[in-house]
Amino acid sequence: MAVKIRLARRGRNKMPIYDIVVADARAPRDGRFIEKLGQYNPHATPAIVTLKNDRALYWLQVGAQPTDTTRKILSVNGVMFKKHLQIGVDKGAITQEQADAKFETWSKAKEEIRSQKIAKLNSSKEATRSAAFDAERKKKEDKVAAIAKAEADLIAASAPVVEEEAVEEVVTETPAVEEASVEEVAPEASTEETPAAE
Numbered sequence: 001m002a003v004k005i006r007l008a009r010r011g012r013n014k015m016p017i018y019d020i021v022v023a024d025a026r027a028p029r030d031g032r033f034i035e036k037l038g039q040y041n042p043h044a045t046p047a048i049v050t051l052k053n054d055r056a057l058y059w060l061q062v063g064a065q066p067t068d069t070t071r072k073i074l075s076v077n078g079v080m081f082k083k084h085l086q087i088g089v090d091k092g093a094i095t096q097e098q099a100d101a102k103f104e105t106w107s108k109a110k111e112e113i114r115s116q117k118i119a120k121l122n123s124s125k126e127a128t129r130s131a132a133f134d135a136e137r138k139k140k141e142d143k144v145a146a147i148a149k150a151e152a153d154l155i156a157a158s159a160p161v162v163e164e165e166a167v168e169e170v171v172t173e174t175p176a177v178e179e180a181s182v183e184e185v186a187p188e189a190s191t192e193e194t195p196a197a198e
Contacts, residue, residue, distance in 0.1 A: 002026075005059060005066040005074070007040060008033060017041050020051060020070060022059050035059070040073060046118060051077050061086065078107055 002025040009030055011017035018040040021033035037059070038051035056079045060066070066074055074080050085099040094102075 003034065003059070003062075003064040005037065005056065005064050005070045007067070007069055015043060017043075020056075020073065022064055045121065046114075049073055049077060051079070053077060053079050053082070057082055057086070078103065078110065081106060 003022060004025045005020065005022055006029075007018040008021045008023070009016050009018055019033075019036055020038040020040055022035045022037060023031075023033035027033065035055065037056050038049065041048040051073070056074055056077075060074070060079065060083045071080065082103055085094070085103055088094045089096050089099050
């Protein structure tokens with residue numbers, strides 16, 4: 001029986017999550033499997049992989065063949081390198097302690113590189129987010145300034161016309177009122193004074 005380490009799709013429509021499984025090569029993709037080794041979520045950034053490394057190493061040692069995608073996942077997690085070192089131990093080329101020391105130095109270097117990539121990715125995300133926020137704030141400030149300028153122009157354009165009309169009306173109406181009041185006051189004063197003089 002040919003045994004494969006492969007992905008089994010699950011999850012909702014257009015948002016798959018994959019199980020990393022050991023299955024018979026003749027079984028359907030999402031069908032029967034022998035053992036579930038972990039899970040792979042490609043939609044997260046960076047992709048989330050949970051894996052039982054010891055069980056994956058066991059299946060590789062007994063002859064299970066990984067598919068291309070699962071080979072890459074196993075390689076990133078160090079399972080393929082550990083298998084390579086274990087073959088060297090089995091052949092007597094190196095001791096188990098040397099293999100463990102090599103794997104530890106490799107995993108530390110890999111973890112450091114991974115943390116740098118994640119930090120760079122997060123900083124670029126933060127820079128993009130802050131740039132978008134600054135652009136949005138500048139756009140809003142420009143819009144408010146344009147509205148204030150338009151209102152000021154409208155007030156400036158309408159205010160002098162109203163003032164000139166008001167000044168002309170006041171100038172034309174004021175002398176007429178004063179003349180009428182003088183004429184009205186003068187006859188009354190003359191009529192009042194006449195009886196007092198008698």
